[in-house]
Amino acid sequence: MSAALVLLAQPFAGCAVLTLNRPQAANALSMQLRRELVVALERCEADPQVRVLVLTGAGKAFCAGLDLKELASATDPGQALASAPEFDPVLALRRCSKPVIAAINGVAVTGGFELALACDVLLASSEARFADTHARVGVIPGWGLSQLLPRLVGPYRAKELSLTGNFLDAQRAEAWGLVNRVVAPEQLLPEALQLARDMLAVQPQMLQQYKRLIADGLQVSLREGLALEAERSRACAADFIASDDTARLRAR
Known part of the structure; x- marks a missing residue:
């Protein structure tokens, strides 16, 4: 039996941690991973015992975006690019009524960047990096990056990132207001869990x-x-x- 591509854990009452689990592929969003993430988010949404979520990645990457190898080998690339609700984790995040904390442990590229921006609070490891490579691969964004990024960092900075595909490091992302704060890699998950505890303390x-x-x-x-x-x-x-x-x- 193949390993789950999204791990769901509850470290303490009220909090669920969702971990993208394709470290060997930089947590690239295959159709199966997208589907499992949507199911996990819907499960958390329906569970009254879950009040705050944390989303992170296994290994050294947060998420490298859509699985380009899967797209290249697909007999129907349109299906592999499917934006139907059952394959759309960004839509599932936007539908989630509960706060979602992104613990961005490494690269967040293109679709992975959009996944992070769909969360409510963004904490980044000092090793995190962000990139919008849509223009490099010849694809128009479909999960909101072209509209969200200019509103978050301003149109000039957004155009610099999106029209080059260059990486933005964690420190500059914090300076631009793209992430809440940057912490040491070993402190990322503890910091996210403490923030979850703080949220659970409110009404x-x-x-x-x-x-x-x-x-x-x-x-x-x-x-x-x-x-x-x-x-x-x-x-x-x-x-x-x-x-x-x-x-x-x-x-x-």
Whole structure:
């Protein structure tokens, strides 16, 4: 029986760690790995005991993007490039209502870069590197990189990366605001797990509600976002009053 391409572990209550497990192929996203990652994410989404996720890679790479060897040997390359929901881990990450922490342990290239950007918090090892090689291989992004990257680092920096395919090291990624912080390789997973513990310390329902509010607000203008926040704040206050939870009201 072949080894699982996505390992799922629960190091402590409330936290799930998903590890891409093709280290010999730099965790390249074969169709089978993509499918297993979607299944693992859906399993975590459906499990009320899982409230925070950590996504990382086995070995020296986070993810090298789509499996180019698989694409080259495929009788139907269009199928190998399939963006159907069952093969789309980025869509599964965006659908996940729970916070996902990316622990980027090595290279995150093209589709792997998009996978990282679909997470909520990005922690990088000092050995991590990022690259967008879509233009080099002649493929237009399909998982959001052309739209997300300019919004995160600015259009000029995004064009430098995407129109060259050059690598961006972890330290410069932090300086550009692309990752939250950079840590020593041996501290990456402990740091991610501590952050997960910190998130688990907040009010349980707030993890999903606040994540959704931030995501929804970023899709609209600032004026609309402020109105959205006010609307949900009123609904939250009404829920507090209805539950007669005065202790939580005082804490707020």
